[in-house]
Amino acid sequence: MTARLNRLAAAPHRRPRVADCDPAGRRPRHPRTACATAASATATATAVGTAAGAVPGRDGGHDPRALAARFAHQLVEVLTGARPSGQLMRHTSLHGYGQLASLVRIGALRRGGPADRPRLGPVHDRSPSADAVEACVRVDLGRRHHMVAFRLEQRGPAGQWQCTAVEAR
DSSP states (O other): OHHHHHHHHHSOOOOOOGGGSOTTOOOOSSGGGGGSOHHHHHHHHHHHHHSTTOOOOTTSSOOHHHHHHHHHHHHHHHHHTSSOGGGGGGGBOHHHHHHHHHHHHHTSSOOSSTTOOOEEOOOEEEEEETTEEEEEEEEEETTEEEEEEEEEEEETTTTEEEEEEEEEO
């Protein structure tokens, strides 16, 4: 037992080095992400920025359509109760989170039974401006069909995408 404790004390958890940071200089959120080298992160960022269909913007080249599709999936999981709404808190504005919380509270997307899994149709989106995307998606829950609409906007100096409005019917 003491030999094990000595080994643990001799090799404490390694803090990430500057070389482990991403190109923007931010430290990784989780220690396991420190294993990735900065070179591979730079190569990945370059590949994503030059991929077909990527739209360059303030956010480093992310495709707004792909962001809308990912957010639609996460939003439907929250509305059906498969994911806690707090997980989307940092991706929504204060007003948008208030709308989301009220939709969750009233049960906007209720499952017909435990076997009903939500099926998402294609995400239809449009960009009224370069830093905004409005999208809607049809959600099939058993025999019921719902529509979920939301608006994503780039906010702040980092240009993070945030949901500013949500509707479900």
